[in-house]
Amino acid sequence: MTQEKRISEIKRLLQQKNELSTNELITYFAVSRDTIRRDLLVLSKEGTVKRTHGGIMKIASQTSIPSYSDRLYQLTPEKEKIAQLANQFITSNQFYFFDVSTSVLKLSQLVKKTITVYTHSLDNSIALSGKEVVSLHLLGGAFNQDDRFFYSLNEAELVQDVQFECAFIGAGAINSAGVYFKHQEDAYIKKLIKKQSKQVILLAENTTFTKNAPYKGLNLQDIDIWITNEEPTKRQRDLFDERTKILY
Secondary structure (H helix, E strand, C coil): CCHHHHHHHHHHHHHHCCEEEHHHHHHHHCCCHHHHHHHHHHHHHHCCEEEECCEEEECCCCCCCCCHHHHCCCCHHHHHHHHHHHHCCCCCCCEEEECCCHHHHHHHHHCCCCEEEEECEHHHHHHHHCCCCEEEEECCCEEECCCCEEECCCHHHHHCCCCECEEEECCCEEECCEEEECCHHHHHHHHHHHHCECCEEEECCHHHHHCCCCEEEECHHHCCEEECCCCCCHHHHHHCCCCCEEEC
């Protein structure tokens, strides 16, 4: 098993238990003590866990992802700032993907140019539906009430012939292994859209690094531009590829 997969599994285990010992993890993964120590060092640097004498414990504050409705009322000035920065990358007569994200919703509200938008977000579609300049395509299927998005088994067929100038993507959680999301179906959509996009722009506050989510949607190397609300730490910058542009 790769380190990336072990770290993801350790996070899943921490959702069930608040604390894990080094010996437990050595037995669980059947690896050496040095291997587990390296894994725990990565997790510690991410700020998602606290090292203890015999292992690690979950940092209780801010690790869970609030519901979509709750997030709408959190960090509103920060989300507006991110959306304003993202709006400069909208060019007339181009195709875009708008992810289910409260920051991307703010961007949807700002759009004034003639563009084509694909989205699986109910709230994005509502915000964009009143704009005559926007040609809107809502990816349908079953409705996820928690995060207010649609998904279907034939998602790949719906976007396989579309080339997006840019995909504006949100994030449930970010760590050294990539960008993670609460729902497996949502993470799958991100993987599909990445393949169809010339450029991937991540809209995510710095606090996303303190969150945990189970399903990986993107590698950090997939991100062309990261737009956030404040200057990232050196540790956060170093996680991204050198070519990734960071705006705040």
